Amino acid sequence: MRLTADSAPGNMNSGGSGNFLLVPIPEYPLLDCVPNKTVKIVVLGASNVGKTALIVRFLTKRFIGDYEANTGALYSRKVTMDGEEVSLQIQDTPCVALQDDAEGLYCQEQINRSIYWADGYVLVFSITDHSSYRTIQPLYQHVRRIHPSGNIPVILVGNKSDLLRARQVPADEGETLAASLGRSASHQHSLHSCFLSSLQVIRALGGGNGEKRRGGLHLARPKSPNMQELKRRFRQVLSSKVKSATTI
Numbered sequence: 073m074r075l076t077a078d079s080a081p082g083n084m085n086s087g088g089s090g091n092f093l094l095v096p097i098p099e100y101p102l103l104d105c106v107p108n109k110t111v112k113i114v115v116l117g118a119s120n121v122g123k124t125a126l127i128v129r130f131l132t133k134r135f136i137g138d139y140e141a142n143t144g145a146l147y148s149r150k151v152t153m154d155g156e157e158v159s160l161q162i163q164d165t166p167c168v169a170l171q172d173d174a175e176g177l178y179c180q181e182q183i184n185r186s187i188y189w190a191d192g193y194v195l196v197f198s199i200t201d202h203s204s205y206r207t208i209q210p211l212y213q214h215v216r217r218i219h220p221s222g223n224i225p226v227i228l229v230g231n232k233s234d235l236l237r238a239r240q241v242p243a244d245e246g247e248t249l250a251a252s253l254g255r256s257a258s259h260q261h262s263l264h265s266c267f268l269s270s271l272q273v274i275r276a277l278g279g280g281n282g283e284k285r286r287g288g289l290h291l292a293r294p295k296s297p298n299m300q301e302l303k304r305r306f307r308q309v310l311s312s313k314v315k316s317a318t319t320i
């Protein structure tokens with residue numbers, strides 16, 4: 073899904089005054105990219121697994137409840153890694169779905185272009201939705217078909233881990249999946265480290281700027297948002313009647 077100003081909670085826009093708790097993610101002009109240091113990541117997965125939420129949480133440290141249907145937003149941000157400034161571009165994508173035979177994928181052409189474009193891949197399933205988990209293997213094969221030469225840097229994310237009571241994917245299945253997709257699996261315990269480690273993997277492998285691609289597979293376990301804390305902060309913001317736009 074895609075975050076828009078109108079759908080952002082806390083949008084107290086009245087009469088077009090533009091008061092948002094959360095404003096759309098600013099994209100800096102492409103000319104502003106750090107020359108030769110641009111890393112492109114695409115986030116892929118089935119419907120409703122939390123792709124947009126992951127990206128927004130990484131970029132804003134906030135969890136937002138509702139998003140509009142995703143049309144494929146590109147987010148950009150400069151990050152400093154090992155003392156070096158890197159332009160990070162993160163492509164959100166519409167969902168992919170398993171075909172009826174469960175072997176192939178319904179995958180829009182726009183997604184194929186994103187896969188071709190990217191240096192690294194964040195594959196997301198929800199632990200509360202087993203079919204989203206079953207989508208990962210064919211999705212990985214699909215990425216491999218588009219990049220047949222060499223290995224590809226992949227981060228596997230088991231999302232919605234706060235919803236333990238609704239869990240449909242046992243923890244060991246995530247490990248098994250990671251093992252079946254790649255030679256190694258590493259565990260990231262925060263969303264931040266999930267994206268940053270994908271950056272590090274890509275950079276370490278000489279990725280970015282078309283220098284593709286050797287790689288490994290990393291299993292990420294982002295910390296889920298503390299919903300109580302988020303609700304508390306949201307109420308706090310509402311009660312203080314924030315009037316001015318908050319910049320990210």
Ligand SMILES: Nc1nc2c(ncn2[C@@H]2O[C@H](COP(=O)(O)OP(=O)(O)OP(=O)(O)O)[C@@H](O)[C@H]2O)c(=O)[nH]1
Pocket residue numbers: 073074117118119120121122123124125126136137138139140141142165166167231232233234235296297
């Ligand atoms: N409890 C919980 N809910 C989450 C989490 N991540 C996302 N959600 C919710 O799951 C729903 C779907 O999240 P999105 O980020 O829109 O999912 P998406 O994968 O981009 O969805 P598509 O646009 O269908 O591809 C939203 O209601 C989110 O608030 C999480 O970690 N925990």
